[in-house]
Amino acid sequence: MSTGSDASSSGDQLELLRAATRGRKPKPPAAAAAQLPVARVTVDVPLPHLDRVFDYLVPEPMSVAAQPGVRVRVRFGGQDIEGYLLERVDESGHQGRLAPLRKVVSPEPVLTPPVLRLCRAVAERYAGNLTDVLRLAVPPRHARVEQAGRPEAREPLPPETVAGWERYRAGPALLARIAAGDAPRAVWQALPGPAWCDDLAAAIETALRAGRGSLVVLPDKRDVDALDQTLTRRLGPGRHARLEADLGPTTRYRNFLAVSRGDVKVAIGTRATAFAPVHDLGLVVIWDDGDEMHAEPRSPYPHAREVLALRAELEGAALIAGSWSQSVECAAWLRTGWARPVAADRAVVRGAWPRIQVAATAFGGGDDPSAHGRLPSPAWRAINDGLKRGPVLVQVPRAGYLPGLACQDCRHPARCEHCHGPLGFPSASRGDQAGLPECRWCGRVTAAWRCTTCQSRRLRATTVGVGRTAEELGQAFPGAAVVVPQADGPTPHVPANALVVSTPGIEPPVEGGYAAAVLLDAGRLLERPDLRASEDALRRWLGASAQVRPSQEGGAVVITADPQAPAVQALVRIDPGSQAERELDERTELGFPPAVVLADVTGTATAVNSLVRTAQLPEGTQTLGPTEVLTSSVADEPRAQPPRRHIPRAATLAGLEEKRDEPEEIDETQVRVLLRAPRGELANLARALHAAAAIRSSRREPGATRIQLDPLNPG
Template sequence: MPHANPSPDDGALLPLDAVREKPAPGGRAPAAKGVPEAAAALPVARVVVDTPLPHLDRLFDYLVPAPMDADAVPGCRVRVRFAGKLVDGFLLERAESSEHEGRLTRLERVVSPEPVLAPEIARLARAVADRYAGTMADVLRLAVPPRHARVEAEERGTAGAGPRTGEDAGTGPEEGPGPWAAYRDGESFLSALARGRSPRAVWTALPGSGEDGPEWAGAVAVAVRETLRGGRGALVVVPDGKDVVLADAALSAVLGPGRHVSLTADLGPAERYRRWLKVSRGEVRVAVGTRAAAFAPVRDLGLAVVWDDGDDLHAERLAPYPHAREVLALRAHQGRTGLLVGGYARTAEATRLVATGWAGPIAATRQTVRDRAPKVRPAGDDAELAKDQAARAARLPSLAWRTLRTGLESGPVLVQVPRRGYLPALACQGCRAPARCGHCRGPLALRSGHAMPYCRWCGRIAGEWRCPACGAARMRARVVGARRTAEELGRAFPSVPVKTSGRDGVLATVGPGRALVVATPGAEPVAEGGYAAAVLLDGWALLGRPDLRVAEEALRRWMNAAALLRSGSELVVLADSSLLPVQALLRWDPVTHAERELADRTELGFPPAVRMATLTGSPAAVREMLGEAELPSGAQVLGPVPVEPSRGDQVRERAMVRVPWGAGPALAASLKGAAGVRSARKADEVVKVCIDPLDAI
């Protein structure tokens, strides 16, 4: 871990008389009158200070007073004087001496002797900051939850209760490979974990849902059990709280009660910190949670699992915007840790891990896939269009109605809608131009069938709207939302209960009885015993977005919904059967689709074949940043180009920098250096730097 001595240039950490006075031999300065003596052993504390300024992203040396000697342990929280202010920090290590020639400033206070920052997490935070051109302090805010003194003071549990070996490693009814028996190399993967090895694999999960929920959760629990049997801990990262519930139930069934903890934001700060401390103290050796759990300090981590890595919820919204898959890959690379990247579909990034040999594939045979996959039928194929001439224009063609009616005879039916709400977007009836607010230019929408159009940005009612392009006064729906779809289906099937699941309220499960379940992508509840049928609406809305990942994302959303069906059940997708994602869904072959995606992006120079960074800010700030950056050889700068401003924002621009994959570390270092130069100059405007963003194109 690199470190630096504080200097007057770094915010006047030292008084001038202290700088002039030479230290005693060994790096310790004589104590001033009335000041406590320094600690007798290892008197120098190396601290990472909580400051977002890039040019101060390094360790600073402080002196440990003798009264704080016992509490100032590596990993504890401290308060230090920095730039004339008291700020928080983490003590990373103790040293015998400092290279600084002046008197060191003393620690102000040890906030808590609890070692909350483990050495491996500190190394990981440093690696994540370097990969994403961020600061270690920003990463530590994501990695270590805020302190709760009352929780720390509570009586501890039994430390070291986690690892068991032999027959005591699990309490579930099955002690064999369980779901992994259906996969090539599945049992060998489990065997490697049980022997304490560190296999790395990309897992293409089979579809299917039983009485206990989706099979993937049980398979992950079995892999965790074998990791514990090998004497090491495990970590599972999933996209959202619904998946945490599924994984939590599966782990409890396989491992028994009290063997793991779940970490989610909705627990509340105190309870989440309580569970996080159990992991940090070694009281449990298994943790499951959302993206922040990728930094959970699991003792002797043997397996890290990331499920559905293509979900954008795995990408952090706060600087430096790391992705959970990349965090866990760095963690696996740094330590002796196995990695499992799983999902029904497969991302181009995961495919690249296999293509480079860094990870191996785990998949079932084609015959097993055929036996387990649903029967997929596109509503836009030629045979169906010949039977139903209106199918091309209808939102719910006759094939979809027949599928819904037949499925309802034997259980619940799923209807996936790409958008939430009622009419999330409106357009001009005449020229199809987007309908926007005359006051703030925000998009207009409808809340219900009897409501007036309103602006989704400023909330104003647009009762007298006219199209500025053609003058028409009527609007049409660009996309129909989940609530409007549920309303229409309720009228069509009056005797069937209709349930909705989306941002306004996500259902975790539904019963086995007859029901129409209308859900947005990612919010599909698990049906007991699986759905009898499903209809995937508005495929054009998913495939028509101007996004690099549009085909990959559409296939992922479709397969996640289709995997909740019973084996052999019928699924209708409203999309053209000639499109590649639809063909991949028909064959249930996400691997070939991902390999083709990766080949196309390699040929065109798109991520993940290359490394890319975006710089977003005011035009002057972006250009200044590009001028300061010493970009690596072969870097290609695209732009800057204007970015559509959010409500109330000033004019912004975005530049993109593209480099070969191997030059990624140099690109991150150059952008961080440029940000440090601007920070040292106290530039007024901050440029947002994002490495490998999901929405680059």
């Protein structure tokens, strides 16, 4: 076991020296605790070579408070640093004197043993540091919340309601196994409408009546609100806790303590809820695992789906991955038999979903930007007929007003003369009325644009955003109230005759469902240079269609896209499983996750090449790159990858290997290297990368690197 006595004892010697120079008699060291005097602590230091446990002495006055899982402060590297006390033992492997704990920050054991095991597994899975994972798992402390009293005892559970899940094959069997304490793993293709909350509440109630806890991870606040209301209605108030950043630090920490203390055995929230310290955990659920919000943007970049899969195995809990669609990773689970499908019969599926119709449009090819070219007659009829029966939804793939512009004469994309970013009109007031396009990367306004190809000054729209679409549809249907929801705004009220124009993912729910929906410019989602373009497009289309009334009640959906596209055909058939299997076959053939493990190493050229050269990569690992990363300040295209170009041969790994003994010049160019290995070598690859990062850190080599395993979009 590694110790931290050397780093901290020097600090104690410095304190003694300071006390002697001030003419004061130094305080004698406190006596060690009579029982288990050695504390093993992980310190909050991000350096990879310090990613280990250090031994400290437990003074007798701190013995009662210094329990496993509490926050402590220790002397490390000449300064006081906080950390977590992981365990207490009788002896240390260090032969010298151990430095004492400086302080027990709080006697509250916020890091439970199951969560600690999970954090270690996540750090190993993603080649990260334990301290980085602990920052994701444990929220910041609020002393006033800890000192508040615990809630009073709650009333017993209300009488058991209808279990649910009768509409799904193997649904009742799934609940029966959860009630029996088993650990089934299910990929659930949910039927449309708000009933998915009732089904999840039924599974949670089943586990709760069996004396087991549950946690549910959802992509955003809207889904958390929906499940929160359903659980309150079904289980009564105070039986579940919300864990999300939108609550604010005080409320979030209060709810965290309620779960950690065992006062509440059900936790729901966004991706960080995957680490919630639920007692007697028996069920973990992730809803819409294909949503990119489940991917953590902070090191070590874990995905909530993989965190829950690890936790289900470590704690013997049941796992449900539910969605209206199906991700490729869930398809891989089904193919290997790690999970089982839970879905309804085809007759039930056809009756529950609206009728899907495909309407091809010339605008998908960019030939006609007018509303006439964008809205074919089937789509116009669906809106017109739907407004007579209720609200109608129009999904537009792009935000803004006119986000895409090109030369009217040669059709060459309009680019900024300063950063070569795409030009567009962000709004009507700043756009075509003023006649000045704006760069979507650097924000500069181009007063005198000229095409670099044909020298023309005329512009045309290649992409129409939600703002311009709302204007056009408002003119085409003057009797309808046009509602445009905002991603960062409250959920708007939708009148009965409203025409809701929304970007994917923020469609406001409507009581009773929309009468009709039009998926406008849907082919644009398939054109993105993204590995998950087809999967994500089908998921967004199904998410909008799920809010439309069933076909038995006249619900209809019209999609304007290429009818021959596999994702469009899967939408018409309401068969996301076949599309996920098709994507999995293609990725297996091309060598992309989840068929293989892929590591993305990004940083300065010197640092990346040094790390890859140092790592003891497992057999069969392929090195792709390095390629130069050209960074930009694009803000409205978070999914787009920056362009890159190959570095000359002189800067390749082979070239650097030949010059290994020569003084190496520091290259600050940002580059990327992809490491591809067989799926079975995931643990070995992660271990090798973390070890190489630790070696570089211990040597204090210049440059920084970012290691990301199985990135969402490795292209």
